[in-house]
Amino acid sequence: MTAPLITLAGASFSYPGAARPALTDVSLDVAPGDVLAVTGPAGAGTSTLLLVATGFAPRVVGGTLTGGRDIAARRCGVVFARPWTQLTGLCSTVRDEVAFGPASLGLPRAAVFAAAARALDQLRIAHLADRDPAQLSGGELQRVVVAAALALGPDVLALDDPAAELDPEAADALYDALPGLGAAGTAVLLATPDLQRAARVATRAVAMAEGRIAAQGRPADVLDGTDVALLARAAGCPPPYPVDITALLRRIAPQSSRGGRGTSDAPPAGSGPDTGVTAP
Amino acid sequence: MIGYVEGTSPLHRAHPYTTLAAAAALLMGAFAMTRPLEVWLLVAAALGYAAVGGVLRASARTAVLLSLPIWVVLFVLHGLLGAEPRVLAGPVALSAPGLARALVLGGRVTAIVVGFLTALAATSPHRLVEAMTADGAPFGRAFLLASTLTVLPRMRERAAQILEAQQCRGLRLGGSPFARLRALAPLALPLVLGALAEVDEQVLALDARGAASGARRTALDPPDDSAAQRVLRWTLLALVLAAYGWKFWRMRG
Numbered sequence: 001m002t003a004p005l006i007t008l009a010g011a012s013f014s015y016p017g018a019a020r021p022a023l024t025d026v027s028l029d030v031a032p033g034d035v036l037a038v039t040g041p042a043g044a045g046t047s048t049l050l051l052v053a054t055g056f057a058p059r060v061v062g063g064t065l066t067g068g069r070d071i072a073a074r075r076c077g078v079v080f081a082r083p084w085t086q087l088t089g090l091c092s093t094v095r096d097e098v099a100f101g102p103a104s105l106g107l108p109r110a111a112v113f114a115a116a117a118r119a120l121d122q123l124r125i126a127h128l129a130d131r132d133p134a135q136l137s138g139g140e141l142q143r144v145v146v147a148a149a150l151a152l153g154p155d156v157l158a159l160d161d162p163a164a165e166l167d168p169e170a171a172d173a174l175y176d177a178l179p180g181l182g183a184a185g186t187a188v189l190l191a192t193p194d195l196q197r198a199a200r201v202a203t204r205a206v207a208m209a210e211g212r213i214a215a216q217g218r219p220a221d222v223l224d225g226t227d228v229a230l231l232a233r234a235a236g237c238p239p240p241y242p243v244d245i246t247a248l249l250r251r252i253a254p255q256s257s258r259g260g261r262g263t264s265d266a267p268p269a270g271s272g273p274d275t276g277v278t279a280p
Numbered sequence: 281m282i283g284y285v286e287g288t289s290p291l292h293r294a295h296p297y298t299t300l301a302a303a304a305a306l307l308m309g310a311f312a313m314t315r316p317l318e319v320w321l322l323v324a325a326a327l328g329y330a331a332v333g334g335v336l337r338a339s340a341r342t343a344v345l346l347s348l349p350i351w352v353v354l355f356v357l358h359g360l361l362g363a364e365p366r367v368l369a370g371p372v373a374l375s376a377p378g379l380a381r382a383l384v385l386g387g388r389v390t391a392i393v394v395g396f397l398t399a400l401a402a403t404s405p406h407r408l409v410e411a412m413t414a415d416g417a418p419f420g421r422a423f424l425l426a427s428t429l430t431v432l433p434r435m436r437e438r439a440a441q442i443l444e445a446q447q448c449r450g451l452r453l454g455g456s457p458f459a460r461l462r463a464l465a466p467l468a469l470p471l472v473l474g475a476l477a478e479v480d481e482q483v484l485a486l487d488a489r490g491a492a493s494g495a496r497r498t499a500l501d502p503p504d505d506s507a508a509q510r511v512l513r514w515t516l517l518a519l520v521l522a523a524y525g526w527k528f529w530r531m532r533g
Binding site for chain 1 (some may be wrong): 290405406407423427430434481482483485487489496497498499500513
């Protein structure tokens, strides 16, 4: 078994001056290649879990952490919902914006630009390289921000509701890139209220409530609030319910799912999302 | 016009240190000048500086708008209420030394504002950071300076958005000065709180991208710094020192 990149063991965290802890007794392992969906209602602690797991809390945001935390990851990247707050504001091209991270590490120029080019290719936005970040749409900008995080070669990439400001098409494009990152060995922590898209890409899921982990495991066991799962339940399917359309198609008509969107976008066998549903 | 304006003028193409050195020389020079003619020659130099930067009209217009209230206060304070002797300007007797003082102070303010606006308009924050990075300056220092150059346009853009949003929700502008003052609260509070929230996220984002790694940052595209520009910067420094020397020599005399 691969050694976890992040281990939380009974971790609790409070923000400075807060009366109540934002996280309580959280235990979690994150391994390379995991695409871990973290869901929960507003105030459940999903964003805080990402900050604690990646080491930014309390180091950057302050506060108090108790319990066990072991971060074996060499480097963690983080992406927030609003792309424009994550720009440096100092770069006049997308290439320079993406190259900012590697340049900050003092890598040679050639290595900096190579890392930027790789990250742009990974997010399929190489055609934006010479554009001014200030002139991009929200969807393009968010992919630039993800590319900027990837350019540093993080072992763990934390995405906090990354599609909050995006239109459905841009959100799909962003989520579709995640299984590829997982397949390349990057662990992805994805805090999102979007169960439908999370179910399509996650390999594991965590449901949070009031700062605690309410459930964790396979998406099929945790994300059973998706439209597809509710439909399957209403139709009398036995659990575990299919949580995305691909799993549902597989369940009801194994042959018809082969030409569908989910099938064509699915990562290679063995690295794809575990929906918990097998074809009969 | 307050903030960087894309352009290809000689000031835009110059090394950012040269552009900033010229603005600093105007600032320092303004305090070395003590007579109206000297100060207004400096204002002319500031306008020349703006012309070289291709932003003469915009800089001059904004400078007049910003300086006008100060000119009025200076005219009343020194021109009307200043010391004897007085000169007649139509029906009004104005203080001669007060007028000279107002011209000096008003000219200084104008030269400084024109210089500042032109430096803002012609200094690309990106090139400035690259220049400082190439010199080995810590990223924090470069970022602080560049952020100072970009903070005004960013705040103005955000204020316009908040103002539109508040007007959509029924905020009425205009009316008595008291009503205008009262309308500031729904603008200022979201402006400040929003800016603070954004700063939090930006600090995290920059940290995540290695800004605090402690490594010496790689300059990706450092601007050219020719010998002629270095000579020009030293010359400007020499001129400022000479102006202060002249000022103190005259004061002693």
